[in-house]
Amino acid sequence: MSNAKLSIRFFDDREVRAIWDEENAKWWFSVLDIVAVLSDQNDYAKTRNYWKYLKAKLKKEKSEVLSATTQLKLIAPDGKKRLTDVLDYNGIIDKRTN
Numbered sequence: 440m441s442n443a444k445l446s447i448r449f450f451d452d453r454e455v456r457a458i459w460d461e462e463n464a465k466w467w468f469s470v471l472d473i474v475a476v477l478s479d480q481n482d483y484a485k486t487r488n489y490w491k492y493l494k495a496k497l498k499k500e501k502s503e504v505l506s507a508t509t510q511l512k513l514i515a516p517d518g519k520k521r522l523t524d525v526l527d528y529n530g531i532i533d534k535r536t537n
Contacts, residue, residue: 456513458525467525469513483516490524504530 453476456469474493475486497505507530512520 458511458513465527467511467527470508470524470526
């Protein structure tokens, strides 16, 4: 994704990393950050482990959430750009209501 705009969004005063997809005209949001907000977890390692466990469980159940998830490079807590799972707005909203 060239010329990507990175952004930090806030939900209940918590950071949610986001990246603008110019080609598709939409924002992608970090799944890890969303999981941290929803689980009220401040520990990045615990959030990552929880998502890893949940992702394996969802994969086993053939959940549609994983098919809506893609990976893009976002700035990680250590300051480096790393691939991370992201969802767009529809992926977040549609999957939460099912």
